[in-house]
Amino acid sequence: MTRRVLIDVEHLDAGYAAGRPAIRGLEFAVPAGATVAILGPNGGGKTTLFRALLGEIPHRSGRVSLGGAVAYVPQTERSRLDFPVSALDVVLMGTYGRLPWYRRLGTDARASAERALDRVGLGAERGSRYGALSGGQRQRVLIARAMAQDAPILLLDEPLSGVDRPSTERVLAILNDLREDGSAVLVATHDIHQAREFDSVLCLNGDQVAFGPPASALSPAVLERTYGGELVVLEDGDRAVVVQHHSH
């Protein structure tokens, strides 16, 4: 049975400045119930692609068709750790867009937020201050907020960066649950090994280098073109590690 396409990108150029698109020639489609890893160096256009899908930056050419609302999960360090909000308060933010301003957050919204927290394994932490949670827990709270939005398309910006191993496994299990629910899940990542766990991989270095199943999209030649001068170490023929030249 053919699954409904939730993200259809054709010949997309997008960027902040006219004439100098940050991402060029993107062409891919993501059906419901699929996960896509987006690989690329810093500045390669991963976040720009997300912002283009969210409609926050102009499409210079090409077309984007979306089969539903989009939820975005930013990197946790971009949220405010000093904010006087609990984990449940943060997840409730995911229900704000569904409620007109004149309606109070009712039991439905609260139940939806609590369900999302339970699904990411943080039901017991609903009253904990967001800033007091670990990095992995905060990441799961932000994913729960996206789940509370009831959006069929989820974009996650490096959800596995700086997260300990148990939390990484939890996050990957949650992404798998979302896939089984029929969501289209796009995850920006630097980890080539983890990218192999996804249904498809999009390699991006300003230009689209490759899109397809991990077996074909993660070849040494593609990785070298994706990461350019950055060092790619191949281990035992099936593992690759990219050493990023971080500017921060």
Place this chain on the structure above:
Amino acid sequence: MLDPFQLQFMQRAALEIVLLTPLAGILGAQIVLRHLAFFTHGVGAAAFPGLVVAGPLGVAPPLAAIGVGLGFAAGLERLSRSARLAYDVSTALLLVLALATGVVLASDVFGSGAEVDQLLFGSLLAIGSSELVATAVALVVVVAAAAVFRRAWVAGAFDPAGSRSLGLRIGLADWALVAAIAIAVVAAIDAVGALLVSAVLVIPAATARLIASSIVSLELTAASIALAEGLVGLWIAYQLDTPPGPTIATLGGAVFAIAALTRVAADRRPGAERARA
């Protein structure tokens, strides 16, 4: 002890404080959470030349002040983007420019006849019906803006990047907040003056931030502190024959210092870190 509040001018002053109290709670919380304290002070200073020229130009003073305050906000945004200046540098630059322009315009050169002292430091004891009506209108406008945009204000401040996908009009909400702050600043100028609007809109919320554990409690505590500081400061000013605006600001600073020291002492107690987490 409460005898002074039998006097009509004290009753008007107290009513002005009561009307300003919700602004201190609703907007004070946002100002402190979003680090807009310096911006708020800048809007107050920017409103000053607007008030100076309003009379001679035949413009209603609140409208002139709000216009200049919003112009300050737009200019600040533009300057920060185009000149690539840090936000606080742009604020300081425009603040000094506005303040100096106001003083020059208020001098004999322009002949505006404006009372500089009153504009800068307030005239709470001279509050009249028109000022009370203006503050009541400001209160209604700000409460209405908060009813519509409060969720976007909270979500946008917590996570600017992620909030844009929440289905909220974050950009519009941000501008509504700037406008609400400008309106509240103009309302507070009558009471505490252009230079001391922080005594109402920032200091109570900054004090509340030391103890509040949620945004709602931050708003309620800030409003309560603003009310208490306003009324007690007014009473002290009457008893000591001091100007009310600066007296309220001084009291607010003292209460903040006590709260901050208490918080530091509490944080140093064994087990405090675990209890907070």
